[in-house]
Amino acid sequence: MKYNHFFISKIIIALVLTLTTVFAAAKAAAPVAAPVVAKSTKDTPLTDAQKFYGTELKSSKKVVHPPYAWGDCTVCHKDAKGEKGLVMDPPELCAMCHEAKDGKKFIHGPVAAGACTSCHNPHESDNAKLLVASSINELCVSCHQDKDEFLRKTANIHPPVKDQCTNCHDPHTEDHLFQLKADGKKDLCVMCHVEKEVWTKTVTDKHGALNRPRKCLECHDPHGSSNPKFLIKDTSKELCLTCHSQPVTTDETGEKLMDIGKHLENNPDWHGPILWGDCAACHNPHGSNNLRMLNKPFPRTFYEAFDEDNYICFQCHEKEKIMDEKTSTATNFRNGDVNMHFIHVNKEKGRSCRACHDFHGTKEYPHHLRAKTQFGKINFPIRFIESENGGSCAPACHARRHYDKVTPKVNLK
Template identity: 40%
Template sequence: MNIALLSATLAAVLWAQPGQALAASSSKGDCLSCHSALKKRRFAHGPVGVGMCSACHGAEKPVKEPAKHHTFTPTKEQPELCLSCHDGMRPQLAGFKVPHPAIESGCTSCHDPHGSEQRFFLKGKTMDQTCSACHEAKTKAAVIHKPVGTSCGLCHDPHGSANAKLLKAASPELCFGCHAKVRQELGGSKVHAPVKAGCVSCHDPHSAPKEGLLKADGRKGLCIGCHKKVGERVQSAKRPHEAVEKSGCVGCHSPHASNHDHLVKEAMPKLCVGCHAGMKAEVSSPFLHGPTKLGECTGCHDAHGADNPKILRQYFPEGFYNPYKDGLYSLCFNCHEKDIAKDERTKTLTDFRNGDQNLHYLHVHAQKGRSCKACHQVHGGRQEKHVRENVPFGTWMLPINFKRTARGGTCNVGCHNPKAYDRSKAVDNP
């Protein structure tokens, strides 16, 4: 600060304790004898403290009103007047890429030139109140950002900045100053696109109606603002995914970053068994269904909701007995050859045949056609082709007792007499 214009006494006053005031006379009498209230402010501007009004005020303006209404011309125009002493601000103001527009109107837009009850001679009772004189109050919503409740100056530079909105640093670096944990999250190889654009893509930096300062309901409403097709699926699904209903998108997805595709918190099937604990043993089996092995639960299930039971992408019958018809097992035939259930005789479609008799056809076209899952575990099992060890039948679990042979196999299950099959030479079963 340039103090050449001020006396040694003024320099002392600049460091005076709040409430301390010094009396002195101006060249035209004692201004403070009339304007005594100016001395009583908790933080008095240095020239006021020593009665050195002429440091800022020049010649008296001629007026028609009584003398008590006299006014004075400033010794210089703002901001040059202020920079005469506060010269440390000069290079700072000159270097701002984004200056505070209020500076064009003068420093006294925000500061009281005589003094204030607040530090920095702010006109408002707080910095926030000073700012809200021009800026609409940002604390109307239910959840208020803690820095907003403390001081606008924690995030904004009141004079100017190299960043938009007078921010002290660019987003997200500014936010990381407090939210260090989020910085760690962003170490993931997959970063959510809005995060790259800035935290304010999803969060309101001042106040918001929802926890986390989210601009909309974080369970679904916020995300479907961008992910519209997913939103339509969630809204229209006859069978909603319970995880979406209870926890919203963040039940499965990390909103900031992840090491997994689609920002899921864990790779599948580990992610899914976090809720579906009963599936853990099955998905840990030595012989896994292809989608399970590839970690693609969503190959069969729609994680956001579906029109079919068990949020399956396509229809699959729930019952044990199902008279065969086209489309009955369309879910399975997305991957498996559909003719396996249509051709009564074959030597190429399947190894599950007795000679050329297609035993898949036999089972699904029987008088009481069986579902695929009557013999196969859906996610994985302890036997090849994830063949079941037991068949669910009502409340019973009937053992299959399947044994594989070099050219076929045998089974001794509760739903029929012992049977055998041989691909090379058909077995005549009684």
């Protein structure tokens, strides 16, 4: 896993925080110390900078900028007291000693404006990297107030965002839009979500959504959202229908796929998972190795030798309805106790469920029975008629035949 560093650093941070709390508690218990003059107090450990440059300077801060610790104020100021202004303004001042912070294609607003000191105290600070705020996120949201509100109010925040903005953004300059450490539409995501890179590249049925201009961001908000999995829409159904409310063409075979939005509008008796708004209950939005990116296999053709592992349907429906040759409970599609599902599906030349059912939505008949079944290039109407204890149909496959749960019907051959 690529984000080991992320977790390890979290553990280290947690440890440091615990230790700091312990020390703080011990310190709080001790009598109040006199104002700190680093050199003369025994109990104040010297900072690295003080050890290196000497301890002339009074500082009670945890981090002291070495040139400030030197005590030669005229490195940066025109005079020793710092009253007559600077020898030059940032960023040039800082660039005397530091490499330029604006060398890449995209430069953060305040860096471009030379406002180094809006984030760093040039002298000393209690915060790492001489920052003017106690954490990186606090620093960022002190200017980006919409993000402050976002962090406080959003239900599901992406963990690296909660941790620190600089997991993805460079505070100064980067070669990618928004100073991101890699292209934010996908490359950045798969730096940490390596498994998604492998998956989306190796599955046989790839999803065209990932080739759309915003890639991962077509569906996810990188910072988080009020929806599960940081989706940009309330449900996966709404999300899918942003693109599938028109016919789309598959990238690999050039097939024209049906307009699911229109289909659902015209067929208001929706299949359970669609009523819940969950297209992802059956389809993997990142592609899969099954027909139509299904989460589990489903027969590709009208006739297929029956294999219980070949039906995603059994994730939610009991397989007995197809497996048991005789039953008085497993299904209502039976003639007496003769299981008509078994007869149609469970054989060498078995018909897949699509012969009779539609998996998205239907209108004419109950039980998600489809109005027409596609056989080769022809669409046969199935002409279903419901009866009190069963029903009958007359597709092109055979003349009208009846089934009845209570009083089995005799059908002429």
